[in-house]
Amino acid sequence: MTGKLEVLRPGPFATIQDLGRPGLAALGVGRSGAADRGSLRLANRLVGNPEDNAVVEATLGGLAVRFTGHAVVAVTGAACAIRVAGRAGWPDAPIPVRPGDEVELAAPERGLRSYLAVRGGIDVPPVLRARATDTLANLGPPALSPGTTLPIGDRTRAYPGVDLAPRPSIPDEPVLRVTPGPRRDWFTGDALATLVSAPHEVTAESNRVGIRLDGPRLRRRRTGELPPEACVPGALQVPPAGQPILFLADHPVTGGYPVVAVVEEDDLDLAAQVRPGQRVRFAV
Amino acid sequence: MRVRRYGSRAALVDLDRPEQVLGLHAALAERPPAGAVELVPAARTLLVRFDRRQTSFERLTGELMRHSIAAAPERARPVVEVPVRYDGEDLADVAAATGLSTSDIAERHAGREYTVAFCGFAPGFAYLTGLDPVLHLPRRATPRVRVPAGAVAVAGEYTAVYPHASPGGWQLIGHTELAVWDVDRDPPHLLGPGTRVRFVPR
Numbered sequence: 282m283t284g285k286l287e288v289l290r291p292g293p294f295a296t297i298q299d300l301g302r303p304g305l306a307a308l309g310v311g312r313s314g315a316a317d318r319g320s321l322r323l324a325n326r327l328v329g330n331p332e333d334n335a336v337v338e339a340t341l342g343g344l345a346v347r348f349t350g351h352a353v354v355a356v357t358g359a360a361c362a363i364r365v366a367g368r369a370g371w372p373d374a375p376i377p378v379r380p381g382d383e384v385e386l387a388a389p390e391r392g393l394r395s396y397l398a399v400r401g402g403i404d405v406p407p408v409l410r411a412r413a414t415d416t417l418a419n420l421g422p423p424a425l426s427p428g429t430t431l432p433i434g435d436r437t438r439a440y441p442g443v444d445l446a447p448r449p450s451i452p453d454e455p456v457l458r459v460t461p462g463p464r465r466d467w468f469t470g471d472a473l474a475t476l477v478s479a480p481h482e483v484t485a486e487s488n489r490v491g492i493r494l495d496g497p498r499l500r501r502r503r504t505g506e507l508p509p510e511a512c513v514p515g516a517l518q519v520p521p522a523g524q525p526i527l528f529l530a531d532h533p534v535t536g537g538y539p540v541v542a543v544v545e546e547d548d549l550d551l552a553a554q555v556r557p558g559q560r561v562r563f564a565v
Numbered sequence: 566m567r568v569r570r571y572g573s574r575a576a577l578v579d580l581d582r583p584e585q586v587l588g589l590h591a592a593l594a595e596r597p598p599a600g601a602v603e604l605v606p607a608a609r610t611l612l613v614r615f616d617r618r619q620t621s622f623e624r625l626t627g628e629l630m631r632h633s634i635a636a637a638p639e640r641a642r643p644v645v646e647v648p649v650r651y652d653g654e655d656l657a658d659v660a661a662a663t664g665l666s667t668s669d670i671a672e673r674h675a676g677r678e679y680t681v682a683f684c685g686f687a688p689g690f691a692y693l694t695g696l697d698p699v700l701h702l703p704r705r706a707t708p709r710v711r712v713p714a715g716a717v718a719v720a721g722e723y724t725a726v727y728p729h730a731s732p733g734g735w736q737l738i739g740h741t742e743l744a745v746w747d748v749d750r751d752p753p754h755l756l757g758p759g760t761r762v763r764f765v766p767r
Contacts, residue, residue, distance in 0.1 A: 303603070304603055304604040305611075305688075306603060307603075307604060307605050307606060307683070307758055308684050308688065308689060308753070308754050308757060309684035309685050309686065309687055309688045309689055309690050309691075310688045310689075321622060350585075408748050409748055409753060411764075418688050418746070419731075420688060450667075460570070460572050460573045461570055461572075462570075462571060462572065463569040463570065463571045464569075464578040481687050494743035507684055508607070508609050508610075509607050509609065509613035509683075510577065510607040510608065510609070510610040510612070511572060511577070511605035511606075511685075513572060513574070513575050513605050513612070513614065516572070517570075533685070533686075533687070534605070534684070534685050534686075535605075535607050535683070535685030540571070541717060543571060543572025543573070543575075544572075545572070545573060546573075546574060555689060556746065
């Protein structure tokens with residue numbers, strides 16, 4: 282079953298991701314890992330992997346890889362047309378692959394990030410016990426480029442006995458639930474009401490670190506600088522201009538802008554699938 | 566001490582002084598509250614992430630309030646000696662800003678013991694407190710695109726050793742050959758929160 286996977290085209294941006302490096306924030310190392318963790322877990326389960334095996338996280342599709350041996354793959358996350366040696370393949374289902382087969386992911390119609398898991402996992406050398414690429418801290422393997430060859434490992438479990446695991450499609454205007462952040466008192470009393478009052482547009486300045494939003498401006502009650510303090514994924518940090526940044530997988534470990542609210546961790550997988558230009562709503 | 570909600574899975578403890586952050590961090594590391602999964606110290610705060618299945622914000626807050634924020638005893642904390650050559654690119658600027666000679670800068674910087682208050686900015690980047698107030702200087706107006714690994718620098722109330730080459734705006738006063746961070750070493754860091762540090766001129 283083991284063999285190699287050659288990257289023919291990485292698409293706009295593709296990295297290796299797993300469940301990241303939890304527990305090292307006190308040393309300045311963030312968790313990183315898949316932006317949509319649920320999709321990573323599902324992709325691994327579908328091919329009979331432990332949930333934390335490393336997979337490819339493709340941004341806006343466009344990924345093409347070739348396998349040197351027999352393999353079983355699954356594609357989850359943003360649903361896209363899949364071609365295996367020219368034949369159509371289903372998302373959210375295990376797909377057998379033969380030696381020399383090309384697997385291509387088209388651009389998804391909805392959503393941003395698709396996950397390609399291969400049975401056995403991608404076996405690049407771990408850094409601090411994880412294979413995830415942390416794009417902010419520069420840890421882990423470099424982003425995929427044409428010609429990158431990735432070894433396939435042998436960490437497997439039994440097959441799940443599932444042929445298809447359909448998931449709901451990403452809504453046009455996702456709703457992200459928030460709870461109060463630690464520095465709500467740096468803002469005027471109506472800040473949370475303002476935050477939920479109107480949709481926010483996801484701007485093009487968004488990546489694995491965070492989503493820069495454009496919506497109703499949040500006003501500060503306090504000015505001045507906040508000494509750096511630890512951040513969590515989902516934190517809505519607000520620079521002085523008043524437009525929040527939603528922190529995703531590769532967020533900085535500490536930040537110096539006040540956090541007004543925090544998106545529930547259960548909703549972060551959805552947040553990671555929202556495209557630039559799309560709108561989101563927040564709900565308390 | 567004030568405990569604030571940080572979303573539904575974390576609490577942020579506000580403290581007045583860096584020593585209190587270290588004291589509480591040390592106390593909690595020794596006897597973690599039920600359900601606490603990670604402690605992250607910063608300048609004046611300690612983040613406590615918790616497992617909602619094992620505790621609640623209210624219960625955790627109650628436990629946190631019972632802990633001491635007195636500084637941990639010094640002998641309990643490791644000491645790291647960092648050999649330094651005081652030849653940083655910004656020495657002349659630091660001399661001009663402080664009115665000190667370059668040898669005075671080296672003497673003042675090496676003449677104190679420091680403590681790692683917290684890490685952040687980049688993996689293994691430790692903020693050391695205890696800097697002589699004369700050397701409290703703002704960051705450079707224009708950050709450098711690349712500061713080499715091992716650069717010894719000052720900014721604000723902190724001094725630091727750049728753990729790897731990275732962009733940076735701190736004032737560079739020297740460099741060390743000591744690898745304070747190495748991802749292929751276990752553990753990767755020499756300078757974790759609470760570690761005492763002495764700079765030894767070379």
